[in-house]
Amino acid sequence: MRKPAAAKPAKKARNGKKAKPAEPAMDVAVGRRIRDLRRVRQFSLETVAARTDLSIGFLSQIERGLSSPSLRVLATLADVLGVGIAALFGASPSADGASDQVVTRGLQRPELKLWRTGVSKQLLSPASADNKLNLFLVHLEPGGSTGDELYTHDGEEAGLVLEGEMMLTVDSETWSLKTGDSFRFASRRPHRFSNPAEDAKAVVLWVNCVTGTG
Numbered sequence: 179m180r181k182p183a184a185a186k187p188a189k190k191a192r193n194g195k196k197a198k199p200a201e202p203a204m205d206v207a208v209g210r211r212i213r214d215l216r217r218v219r220q221f222s223l224e225t226v227a228a229r230t231d232l233s234i235g236f237l238s239q240i241e242r243g244l245s246s247p248s249l250r251v252l253a254t255l256a257d258v259l260g261v262g263i264a265a266l267f268g269a270s271p272s273a274d275g276a277s278d279q280v281v282t283r284g285l286q287r288p289e290l291k292l293w294r295t296g297v298s299k300q301l302l303s304p305a306s307a308d309n310k311l312n313l314f315l316v317h318l319e320p321g322g323s324t325g326d327e328l329y330t331h332d333g334e335e336a337g338l339v340l341e342g343e344m345m346l347t348v349d350s351e352t353w354s355l356k357t358g359d360s361f362r363f364a365s366r367r368p369h370r371f372s373n374p375a376e377d378a379k380a381v382v383l384w385v386n387c388v389t390g391t392g
């Protein structure tokens with residue numbers, strides 16, 4: 179009887195440890211990628227802070243993996259760094275050959291989990307900081323959202339709701355999109371999106387195209 183009693187807490191401890199380390203690890207990877215891109219462009223933290231209206235302290239926390247940025251913040255940083263959001267995934271193309279520039283295998287998709295907001299993005303197109311066109315599979319947990327604040331960034335985007343429901347706001351208009359509905363808009367138009375469901379996930383096939391030079 180002692181063994182079963184001891185086994186139960188051990189299971190719970192393992193389950194708790196499995197979910198939590200992955201979250202900071204994701205923040206650390208994204209933070210390092212942002213820091214690397216900033217240094218390549220020879221931007222100081224002060225320069226990025228001035229161009230994004232984010233504090234130097236907050237930017238430093240993001241780069242060190244001590245803070246989990248929202249999608250709005252990531253989009254703003256990507257704009258200043260002259261890349262698409264896909265470049266912040268912390269993944270680089272693998273070296274299996276030229277086919278990796280064309281094909282992304284299902285088990286090799288880089289994923290960006292914004293775990294505080296219930297949004298995750300899987301990169302379906304080959305990872306590269308130079309890509310202008312990127313394809314994502316966006317998962318919105320019940321209640322998941324980009325936040326109450328509208329945001330803008332470079333480019334255009336379009337998508338198709340594959341599963342569930344998504345609320346999309348562009349400028350001052352809001353739409354309820356359900357399975358099979360699609361959309362397109364210029365990313366410079368203020369926008370936000372969310373999953374209004376309390377018990378169902380939403381899945382959206384999403385395309386982002388960077389049009390500026392950064």
